[in-house]
Amino acid sequence: MHPKFLSLSICTTLLVLSLSSCSKHYFRSNYRDSNALMHETENLKTKPFLKAHMKDGTVSILKDSWHFNASSQTINGAGSTYGINRNKIFEGNISIPVDSVAIFETNEKIISPEAKRITALGILTGIDIIVAVLCLANPKACFGSCPTFYINENQGIHYANAEGFSNAIAPSMEYGDIDALNNEPIKDHTFSVIMKNEALETHCVNEILLFAHPRAEKERVFHTPDNEFYKCKKPQLLTRAEYKEENITGLLQSQDKQEWFSYADSSNLICKEEIILYFDNIEKMGNPGLVLSFRQTLMTTYLIYSALGYMGDEVADIFAALETQEKKRNKLKSGIGKELGDIEIFIWDERKNTWIFENRFNETGPIALNTQIVPLTKRSPGTEIKIKIVLNKGLWRIDHVALMDIVEKVQPLKIAPKIILNKGEVDQKAKEEISNPEDHLISMPGSEYTFIFELPEAYQDYELFLYSKGYYLEWMRSVWLKEKNLRKLRQMLENPKKYLKEEAANYKIYEQNMEEVFWNSRIDTKNFSFYEK
Amino acid sequence: MKNSIITYFTALLMLYSCSSTGYLQNKYKIPDYDKMDEAVFGSFIRIHLLTGYNVEGELIAIDNKQIIVLQEPARRCVQVSVSDVRKFTLHYARHKNYGWTIPVFAAASLFHGAFALISLPVNLITTISVTVSAQKAFTYSEKDMSLNKLKMFARFPQGVPSGVELSQIK
Numbered sequence: 110m111h112p113k114f115l116s117l118s119i120c121t122t123l124l125v126l127s128l129s130s131c132s133k134h135y136f137r138s139n140y141r142d143s144n145a146l147m148h149e150t151e152n153l154k155t156k157p158f159l160k161a162h163m164k165d166g167t168v169s170i171l172k173d174s175w176h177f178n179a180s181s182q183t184i185n186g187a188g189s190t191y192g193i194n195r196n197k198i199f200e201g202n203i204s205i206p207v208d209s210v211a212i213f214e215t216n217e218k219i220i221s222p223e224a225k226r227i228t229a230l231g232i233l234t235g236i237d238i239i240v241a242v243l244c245l246a247n248p249k250a251c252f253g254s255c256p257t258f259y260i261n262e263n264q265g266i267h268y269a270n271a272e273g274f275s276n277a278i279a280p281s282m283e284y285g286d287i288d289a290l291n292n293e294p295i296k297d298h299t300f301s302v303i304m305k306n307e308a309l310e311t312h313c314v315n316e317i318l319l320f321a322h323p324r325a326e327k328e329r330v331f332h333t334p335d336n337e338f339y340k341c342k343k344p345q346l347l348t349r350a351e352y353k354e355e356n357i358t359g360l361l362q363s364q365d366k367q368e369w370f371s372y373a374d375s376s377n378l379i380c381k382e383e384i385i386l387y388f389d390n391i392e393k394m395g396n397p398g399l400v401l402s403f404r405q406t407l408m409t410t411y412l413i414y415s416a417l418g419y420m421g422d423e424v425a426d427i428f429a430a431l432e433t434q435e436k437k438r439n440k441l442k443s444g445i446g447k448e449l450g451d452i453e454i455f456i457w458d459e460r461k462n463t464w465i466f467e468n469r470f471n472e473t474g475p476i477a478l479n480t481q482i483v484p485l486t487k488r489s490p491g492t493e494i495k496i497k498i499v500l501n502k503g504l505w506r507i508d509h510v511a512l513m514d515i516v517e518k519v520q521p522l523k524i525a526p527k528i529i530l531n532k533g534e535v536d537q538k539a540k541e542e543i544s545n546p547e548d549h550l551i552s553m554p555g556s557e558y559t560f561i562f563e564l565p566e567a568y569q570d571y572e573l574f575l576y577s578k579g580y581y582l583e584w585m586r587s588v589w590l591k592e593k594n595l596r597k598l599r600q601m602l603e604n605p606k607k608y609l610k611e612e613a614a615n616y617k618i619y620e621q622n623m624e625e626v627f628w629n630s631r632i633d634t635k636n637f638s639f640y641e642k
Numbered sequence: 643m644k645n646s647i648i649t650y651f652t653a654l655l656m657l658y659s660c661s662s663t664g665y666l667q668n669k670y671k672i673p674d675y676d677k678m679d680e681a682v683f684g685s686f687i688r689i690h691l692l693t694g695y696n697v698e699g700e701l702i703a704i705d706n707k708q709i710i711v712l713q714e715p716a717r718r719c720v721q722v723s724v725s726d727v728r729k730f731t732l733h734y735a736r737h738k739n740y741g742w743t744i745p746v747f748a749a750a751s752l753f754h755g756a757f758a759l760i761s762l763p764v765n766l767i768t769t770i771s772v773t774v775s776a777q778k779a780f781t782y783s784e785k786d787m788s789l790n791k792l793k794m795f796a797r798f799p800q801g802v803p804s805g806v807e808l809s810q811i812k
Contacts, residue, residue, distance in 0.1 A: 136678065137795070139793070139799055157679060162798065162800050163803075164800070164804075165803055165805070166802075166803035166806050168682055170682070191682045193803070194811065195682040211803075212800045214794065218676070219675045219676065219678060219780075221675065226772050226775070233747060233764075233765065233768050236761075236764075240754045241750065241753035
């Protein structure tokens, strides 16, 4: 742990503990004779209640108006008398002969020690809320992820335009990832993207390119999960969407970040569910394609962190084995991911009266929305299309679905960055690193690089995609070392079905506390895409 | 993430705090701290004997040789020899139970991501300390008070009145 954090946490704990601690307080006094009682209480502004323990075992309690009568040697006042079993036997004005009293008792008022404890818990609550708010405002700093990309400098994490190579958690797992930027019409032919590392990770970036394809007014370009690009036009809005007989059309009709999602099954993380989509009046569409904007929940983040936790202090050995043994690597890649599955698209065949599998979407990462298209090649003739989306419960968040009429397959231009800025300053070394296929630009937590691209002036507007290739190394947290459980790791890799079933209860605790608060705490987005305008 | 050890520890602590506070406080009519001057019963005492056994109940009286304790639910007085006492805990007023803060604040750390590394131990240390200190509030032990002074918290600080049989005390 960083010494600054360690000393901060120790100071906080000590401060709070000092408030909550308490010392012993002695409040009760006993007097065997009335003279001692009178002497001790004569200067008091407010007399304490007086308890007279009588020789016969009864007790009288006199309220604060009692007084001593020296001539009659009695204590007089209003109060109550109780028997040996403390049942009340008298209430009213009492006169007690002092020689019948065995012991007089007085009690000081006890000052509540709870105020200190409540203050301590109040301070702790305040600190917890501040940390939680900071984490919610900038979740990657707390929860980690892969590199994220922003078109606008001041965008928060909730408005990230892309996140790169989320699956590449080791050098051997490096891959290139394409993300649609859903850019508004470009104003000039210089376009910049900011790459941030706000997580406790080392990002090793091999290549950053801008994919650009010209677009005319009312045209869009989308890419498929297999990275083919299609020019499209004539968007067809969703007519109706149903989830378990619930109408969710409003959530899916617009690209507004008002997402549909469900919670994981409490008995098994592998649990499929369906959404049915209806599109009417599609007779004018020649080649319809289904456009989907989606991202994952925090389930995959949880599973990655769990795996790292299970590795414990052997994480380096296991990662070394992953680097050198392809079989193990494939197991890591396929096991859990295969069981949780993709977003599968089925189309209703009216003639055969059955669902036909059409294609699938998949992209790891809970931060940025992915917008992709799959051409619908198996549609049956008619004026409407009925689509079934089959997906794992609690794994996906869907923002938008629509149909687009595919015009043609296209090849975008691949544009390398012209300038790279490192926190505002030109960084020639970074440019050399990113230009050399054998080299990597190393981005550490807090790093911020701006990639400036120059677009050809031949066209007014371009549809833009970001290509990022690399891998990242998650920083091991000392708290994870305590989670070491190689048996669980083996189960995760060898028997993911069983693991996902057994892990459901643990994940539900995490999901309830994290997903709900984190995502529902979002402010309403103003980030409507150009496409919807 | 899974903090099963913490979960079990918390559950045990909660169980302990529930079993040892609310139930006993009601059973032995332990008064609120601001009603001490009106309390008519002896304080609740738990005596740990050298034999390993415990005796607990309402403190009735103490003299140089023995301690008399009224046990529930039989409402019967038992006599404990002073020489057999290893240690004791006296609860003279009701304390608040802060056991709930332990899981609540531990859960709050879930929102702190990597900073849970700091906040979880701080939360646990503080809430456990607050809970334990609250449980120890309004108590005395042999470290705070001699058996002679403990008399003040008996139902009969003067000793069992003459003419009163122990069987009469309920």
